[in-house]
Amino acid sequence: MGKKLTQLTINPTLDSDKQAALKAEFADCGIVRIFDFLNTEGAEELSRCLHHGTSFNNAFFLNHQNREASDEQIAQLPNAQRREMYQAIYQLAAQGQGFLYGRHKASDSSPAIIDEALKMINDEACLSVIKHITGDDELSHADGQATRYRVGDFLTRHIDNLPGETRKYAYVLGLSPNWHPDWGGLLQMFEPDGTPTQSYMPIYNSLTLFDVNKVHSVTSIAPFSPASRYSLTGWFRS
Ligand SMILES: O=C(O)CCC(=O)C(=O)O
Numbered sequence: 396m397g398k399k400l401t402q403l404t405i406n407p408t409l410d411s412d413k414q415a416a417l418k419a420e421f422a423d424c425g426i427v428r429i430f431d432f433l434n435t436e437g438a439e440e441l442s443r444c445l446h447h448g449t450s451f452n453n454a455f456f457l458n459h460q461n462r463e464a465s466d467e468q469i470a471q472l473p474n475a476q477r478r479e480m481y482q483a484i485y486q487l488a489a490q491g492q493g494f495l496y497g498r499h500k501a502s503d504s505s506p507a508i509i510d511e512a513l514k515m516i517n518d519e520a521c522l523s524v525i526k527h528i529t530g531d532d533e534l535s536h537a538d539g540q541a542t543r544y545r546v547g548d549f550l551t552r553h554i555d556n557l558p559g560e561t562r563k564y565a566y567v568l569g570l571s572p573n574w575h576p577d578w579g580g581l582l583q584m585f586e587p588d589g590t591p592t593q594s595y596m597p598i599y600n601s602l603t604l605f606d607v608n609k610v611h612s613v614t615s616i617a618p619f620s621p622a623s624r625y626s627l628t629g630w631f632r633s
């Protein structure tokens with residue numbers, strides 16, 4: 396017999412008062428955090444799956460292209476070529492460009508709980524909360540991917556609003572328990588001129604929601620971090 400699927404639901408205590416407060420904060424700052432986003436069991440199962448049951452590819456920016464390669468593919472490269480690859484990634488990063496992190500794009504072969512999480516995010520119960528908080532009635536759906544930042548992984552300063560895309564709001568659901576701010580992996584916001592403003596450390600089962608025009612980065616994971624940073628992230632789209 397197959398294992399019973401864990402139900403995923405949006406936190407039922409997110410009542411109209413809490414939503415009104417989040418709406419006001421979003422209007423003010425263009426970013427909010429919804430704590431205890433999923434039901435406890437749902438968050439636990441999703442977190443467990445990302446830690447132990449999900450395959451990630453390394454995503455990186457190299458030679459002006461977004462690339463993906465598995466750990467095995469990178470390990471198979473001749474040593475000199477692998478060294479050159481990381482050197483090129485870091486050289487770009489030193490100039491504030493590019494990224495290196497683990498990505499699992501949702502697909503038919505994703506673990507069932509990832510599929511359930513994306514269904515739940517697209518469910519009217521959740522979509523209507525996001526529409527209410529952002530004051531944007533035109534949202535139609537959200538996409539999603541699982542991400543993993545290991546020691547040394549990073550995502551340099553950027554905006555998510557890509558030309559020709561329908562992204563309106565980015566979301567990041569933290570799924571790493573007991574993160575320590577000194578471990579890095581902070582979602583860092585910036586003024587358009589590059590001055591750092593607020594930073595958000597990963598908080599387990601909190602959904603950070605922000606306008607795609609806001610400049611942000613994910614700071615690199617410290618060499619001494621004992622844990623990787625896992626999230627479910629994506630964009631609400633019109
Ligand atoms: O993981 C995060 O906190 C943000 C990720 C992000 O900015 C992106 O994938 O574009």
Ligand SMILES: [Fe+2]
Nearest residue numbers: 554555565611
């Ligand atoms: Fe981003």
